[in-house]
Amino acid sequence: MKRFIQSSPDGVLKIGWAVLKNPALLKPLWKTFRELAHSVSENKNEPDIPETELLSISVSPEARQGGIGSRLLAALEQALKNRGINQYKVIAGQKLEGANKFYRKNGFVLAKQIFIHGNEVSNVYVKAI
Ligand SMILES: CC(C)(COP(=O)(O)OP(=O)(O)OC[C@H]1O[C@@H](n2cnc3c(N)ncnc32)[C@H](O)[C@@H]1OP(=O)(O)O)[C@@H](O)C(=O)NCCC(=O)NCCS
Secondary structure (H helix, E strand, O other): OHHHHHHOHHHHHHHHHHHHHOHHHHHHHHHHHHHHHHHHHHHOOOOOOOOOEEOOOOOOHHHOOOOHHHHHHHHHHHHHHHOOOOEEEEEEEOOOHHHHHHHHHOOOEEEEEEEEEOOEEEEEEEEEO
16 A cells, blocks of 8 residues: 555545545445555564565456466566565465466465455465565
8 A cells, every 4th residue: 555655646646536526435445445454464473475466467368278377477477586586475365266276386375364355265375486
């Protein structure tokens, strides 16, 4: 959140403007902020969970399971290594069977489980590179 605010003042202004136009957005925004703060405070005592995170990866439905996702990971890992980063994490909803299989197949290890979306379990995977 702090990084977002520092790196994207435009984004903060856009969100502020959207909230001014539609104050009902405050509730979901507050919920997201609280849940993020909660997951960050949970991580404080867990130095093994790296800060570097793959936030999102997606391949067009018609091109899936053809190796593109794995190649994207390989390219990301090369870029991370070039920056001296040797491990990173990704969070996947437990229900996303394909994604969970994809991460395990690509060398991620389940580090912990958290609740981000209400009662739904999310898996936190870590990969050493
Ligand atoms: C997850 C995703 C990025 C993988 O990309 P991809 O190009 O399909 O992955 P690859 O072809 O490199 O890897 C395929 C492997 O991933 C796993 N996998 C991917 N999709 C799967 C599915 N729908 N069902 C089962 N296994 C799946 C399998 O292990 C598969 O290997 P296998 O067929 O030999 O068992 C892609 O499926 C996707 O965009 N999904 C929707 C978005 C998403 O869920 N993103 C992750 C959010 S946390």
